Amino acid sequence: MKKTLSILIALTLCLGLMLPMVASAETDVEKAIKEAQNMTWDELLAKAKEEIGDGELGIMSTTSRVINEESFTKLTGIKLAEGSNPNDSKIYELMEGEIGAGLYTADVILTQDSFMLVNKAVANGWVLNYVPKGLADIALESDLNPLVCTYNTRLFFYNDGGNKEMKLYTNVWQLTEPEFAGMEFKNPVDEKTSMNCLITMTSEKYQAKLAEAYKEYYGKEWVSDGTYMNIAYEWIHKFIMNCTFINKDSTIAKDIADGAPGSSGLFVFSKLRSVDPTNITCSCYDDIQGFAGFLYPIYIQIAANAKYPYTACLFVNYCTSVEGYTNVWGKDMGSYSVNPEAPISENAKSFGDQPLAYWQDCAIVEDPVHLQNVYAFAYTQIAMWCASK
Amino acid sequence: MSKNGSEGRKSGQKLLYRAKSYFSVQANVLIVLFAVLLLVATAYPMFSVIRSSLTAGQMEAMMYNSLFSTKLKTGDFTWLNFKMLLTRGTGMMADWSVMQFWKPLWNSLRMSTYACLIAILIGGTIAFLITRTDIRCKKFFSSVFIFPYIMPSWTLALVWKNVFANSNVGTGVVGMLESLTGICVPAWVVYGIFPCSIVMGIHYAPFAYILIGGTLRNMDANLEEAATILQAGRGRILRKITIPIVMPALFSTVLLVFSSTMASYAVPVFVGSPANFFVLSTRLRSLYEGGIYTGQAYVMTIALILFGMILLGLNTWFTGKRKSFTTVTGKSGQVSYIKIGKFNYVITVILVIFLFLISIFPIISFALESMVAKQGDYSTLTLKYWLSRTEISGYAVAVGNGILFNRNILNALWGSIKLSLIVSLIVGSCGVLIGYAVARKRGTKLAGLVSGLAFFPYLVPSMAFGAIFLAVASKLTFLRGTLLLLIIVGGIKYLPFATRSGTNAMMQLSGEIEEAALIVGASWPKRMLRILFPIQKSAFISGYLLPFVSCMRELSLFVLLTKSGTLITTLLSYFDEKAVNQMSNGINLLIVIIVLLVNFTTNKLTGASIDKGVGGN
Structure with missing residues (x-):
């Protein structure tokens, strides 16, 4: 009896010690993000192409600009799935109802409302943060976690x-x-x-x-x-x-x-x-x-259960690059890249628009x-x- | 022991015999079947709403812990949602319940009452004029009067704003009336409870027209003739015969219009909010979409459901109290029209002008707005937004080709048509069967239960209904993003339309008609298809058409369950949000045209239609 009891206690202790290890085991998406953070554009592009094949990257975004964006496909050859453009409250509802239930909803999520992002999406582990290589050196530290795409x-x-x-x-x-x-x-x-x-x-x-x-x-x-x-x-x-x-x-x-x-x-x-x-x-x-x-910021995050995490990281790289900002947001006024090297367009200037630093000072x-x-x-x-x- | 055993066997056999005998009657089979189905279909949403109102969501737990020093965790049971919303607080929270709940509730009740009165007054009067008088242009009136219901209610609110806005109101945008006549109406005409009630009343007047008109048309003329022979005056006949006979339809109208107006969101937002006129549904949506106090939004949902249930209870009590509302006995096919003589011309002209304003003008407005390059400047009319085979530029988002050659629009349109057709076929057929079962078992508890349950989905706001089924789909993953999910949600949500018209129609049918068929040995399917259905065809067809129309223009119900390009209304909402006005107006026009085409085709194929059902022929 004593022997059985001591075996049981020993087993419980072992399990108890192992549980945190199981809980903190890295997921495939986390692993991909960690690797991608140290990859150059070309390395990540190769990895993404290998990963996605003929598949399509899913985007859920509060801003319509990135939905069905052709410039990314033209540059990389990677197709985007038909995008979904719900408002913020629906994005959080979909994250809770789908990612929260372990179901795939999209690979990349662009959303507003820092309070909800931090206290719901991040706190519940529905999204993961990824910072492209090189961006950390030039962007403000306060914009990196969670990563701001544009203001x-x-x-x-x-x-x-x-x-x-x-x-x-x-x-x-x-x-x-x-x-x-x-x-x-x-x-x-x-x-x-x-x-x-x-x-x-x-x-x-x-x-x-x-x-x-x-x-x-x-x-x-x-x-x-x-x-x-x-x-x-x-x-x-x-x-x-x-x-x-x-x-x-x-x-x-x-x-x-x-x-x-x-x-x-x-x-x-x-x-x-x-x-x-x-x-x-x-x-x-x-x-x-x-x-x-x-x-106010628009954040870009990777879904915790993304199907194509490397491709999702590549898309984040694109959106925060000078080229990506210019193609997707730069044509019009009112949006400013977190990447300080990405300038606002002449068209935006013609409407009296100013660079991000200007608005950070007066708004x-x-x-x-x-x-x-x-x-x-x-x-x-x-x-x-x-x-x- | 053996005596007991034999007695047990006997009582078992007796029970079996009773069950066999009970289920040998088709109405009994149907009532039990639908009772079970509806219990399953409505129990989960109701349970879900109540559970959400009594538990602390993640954000609520954070807020309550901070505000009230509680120690709630996500998912904990709490009365705080009810307490904070319904009772007077202290300090900063003193007026929370008044401002968030009681005042908006009072506004909702006022708006819904006025909308009901307006809908019944307009719809009932026109139904009476068309079915019981010799007024001219019946076909025209009958056809165009359903237009306001086909159009999404918010588009009517937009038209209202575009017509009556003037330099003395808001930012001083000049509306059509001022630019044509120089007349500036007061601010309360443009924004507030007045336009909200009028727009909702006009939008739902076709309900009153369809339901009251259907009854009037099928009314046994002998009743009025007998009264005329007894030298009763027109007013007395109206009070003592006509109005009592249309009472079930009147109650159904009140039930539908009141519940719909209480839950309506778009119209109060468009023409109410700018005058600080807030109703329960706008508060509900704000709290729900805000994502912070969602539990309180569910408390509001319960309040809306309770109001609907009170009305439903009154309706059931009233229809149960009256011994019979039978108007179709099979004994008389004659309809005697009241001759309105010298007033005929005047009333006709007034009606033409009135219907032009509420039915035709908004459509002309959609058409024009879909063809102007610059809004408000009608010298820039062009067909490119309809006919361009190349990408149309000039918008902040990519819109694709002209509407008629736009793959996304055509796909979404087909998606909506497919969904609406399937939903209406399922729902319409269920409505006939439920109507038959409820009418035949009238007065029994089971009939009351089925009638109540079938109406229940109507009382749950579309938004909450969509969210509940999103949760269902996350558990039954094979349903996610499928047409089947939309069919199930639409089917349950619109069942009340078909059930109401089915029940009303069956209630009017005398049991003698079916009994006569039974005596000559007609089977049940034959009795249904060859006798009962053809007699009340117009009412039944409206039970198919109303879900179709509603489904074609529904947005809130489906928006969480599908992507923006799947249905025409989700695409319309996308274009509207992105201020692509030509496309959103064009799509509105398309929806109206499609519904009219379906109505016309139904008319040609079956000889029935919404408008013909009330005497437009």
């Missing part, structure tokens, strides 16, 4: 009625005043990148910017009267109450383009592509004190670290204000 801008615009000298507003605090009531904006509860940027505003860095703008506009220091936790909450509350919620950025762009002089809105820069921009002015850094809008940049600290309170408070309109 996008959502900016203040107004209809100038053709008068390019018009300066409708020069300070963000004006946007909280009754004369600017009706500024169009997508409900941040429905648009998580806006919600995240509003929450980011509550960080000390942006509180300082808001305080400076407050002093400039009202001629006095901001002093808390106990109503708001800090100056950022006051701006957010008053701005939200002043806004008109419209459900799509493209509709806001159209409303401003076709609207009366003086009408204004906060929408994604790239939506200017869809409207006649003749009468639209972008209120960027030179014009407006405080901040010019929001800058509110979504900050995953700050989000992590204050999310529950800030999200609920802002969602509450949005509902109480």
Whole structure:
């Protein structure tokens, strides 16, 4: 009896010791990512071709630009499967329902919303991070894990009625005043990148910017009267109450383009592509004190159960390369590569667009670290204000 | 012992005999079969909704732990979703329940009530004019009145906005009315509860028209004639005979329109939100898609289901209370039309103008918008968006060739047609059988159960329904991404349409007709196919056509279950999102044309159609 018991205990201990080893065993995808990180483009291309054969790489992306992108196929000869372009909430739902259940959904995933990415997709192991060789040397460290593919801008615009000298507003605090009531904006509860940027505003860095703008506009220091936790909450509350919620950025762009002089809105820069921009002015850094809008990341990740991990890594290499950015995003305004060597296009410049560094200085940049600290309170408070309109 | 054994055998035999006898009646077989099938098909979604409302999701656990200092883990049981959404909180959360739930609920109830009244008023009046009076142009009215239901409701909201927007509202975009007449309507006409109710009312008026009209057309004229002989006035006949007879249809209309409006999302977002008019469905979608407080979205889903169930209960109570709604006895084929004399011309003209505005004008608008190179500038009309055989440029995304030569659009269109046809065939046939079984077993608990269960899917918002079946497909992996999954989801979701029309039609049929056939020895299939179906053909066909129409223009239900290029509506949504206006308007027009073609073909092949079913011939 004693002998049996000691064998059982010994077996249990052995199993107990082995379990962490089993749990931490590297998957094929992790192994491929580790290898790919040290491969050159040509080495990775050869490996990817060998891996995928006649197969097709699956992409699920919040941005339509990479879906069915032909330039990648032209360059590599690797075919892309019919892409899927759901919005962010659906991407997370699909990741949970499919990758979470061990089912293949795509090889590469491009998504927004750093809070959900970190706390759901990464925390549950649905996606894996991969940084192409060489990119770590030139990109900002904060953009590498999880890897940012591009940044996008959502900016203040107004209809100038053709008068390019018009300066409708020069300070963000004006946007909280009754004369600017009706500024169009997508409900941040429905648009998580806006919600995240509003929450980011509550960080000390942006509180300082808001305080400076407050002093400039009202001629006095901001002093808390106990109503708001800090100056950022006051701006957010008053701005939200002043806004008109419209459900799509493209509709806001159209409303401003076709609207009366003086009408204004906060929408994604790239939506200017869809409207006649003749009468639209972008209120960027030179014009407006405080901040010019929001800058938010689009992340690129490898699905933890990717069918073709080497090919997925190759696609990430392409998207973060100068050539890939130029072919996929570089034609238009409003998207900026995480690769500092990739310049914005002449076409984008003609719309007044600026390089990433410019927007990083004058826009509110979504900050995953700050989000992590204050999310529950800030999200609920802002969602509450949005509902109480 | 042996005595007991023999008694046991006897009671066993008795039970077997009873079962045999019970199942020898076709209606009993059908009612048991559908009770089992529907229990299986509806139990999982309901269970899933309740479970999600009572457990902490990953994000919720994080939020609640931070806000309320709880120690919840993902998947833990919690009442917090209910508590936070339904009861008054403290501090920052004081008004959460009022703003997120109670106020939007009140708005939803108001909007749905107004939409019901408008739908019944418009649909019922037109149905009455077409079926019971000698008004002119019946065929035209009957044909075009179904258009608003064929079009996705949000496109009607868009047309509303495009017509009434003016320089005094919002960003001052000048709408059609102002540019043509200089008239600026007040802001409450453009945005808020008024346009939401009107648009929903117009969108669902064809429901009232189809259901009330079907009953009126099949009404036994002897009843009215008898009243006329007894010198009852027109008003008295209407109050005492006509309205009581159309009551089941009226209740069905209220049930369908109220539930649909309560769950509708797109219209309140388009013409409600800009005036800060928020309803339960918009809040539900925000919470659900926000991915943070999804459990509370499920609580809202339960609230919507409960409201539907109350209405359903009232409906069942009412139809069960009345001994008979039989209108088709087989004894009279005569219909006497009310002569409206000198008002005929005036009413006809008013109707023509009205129907032009709600049915024809939106279609013209889609056609024009699909052909202008620059929106709003009609001097730039071109057919290239329809006929180009080469890639059309100028958009932010690749759109391919013109609509008629665009492989992606044609594939998606075929995908939708295939799905809608299969769903409507399955659902329509089930509706007839369920209708037959429920009508024959009326008053029994089983009939009430089947009737209720068949309607249940209608009460679950499409979005939540899609998400539930995504979870089903992750377990039954052979269903993932297949047409079969879409058929199952569409079939269950649209069963209520067919069941309602099937039950209404069967309820109107006197049992004597089938009994007569039974006496002469006609088999059950023969009785169904040769007698019952032909008599109520128009009502049954609408049970096939309504799921077809709904399926053709459905988006929320399928969007999680398939890729954007599979169905025409998912592709439409993609183009709309990317502001490819010409393509999205063109696709809208295509959907309307396809549905009309199917209606026309059905009419030519079977002699029945949605509109003819209510007296358009």
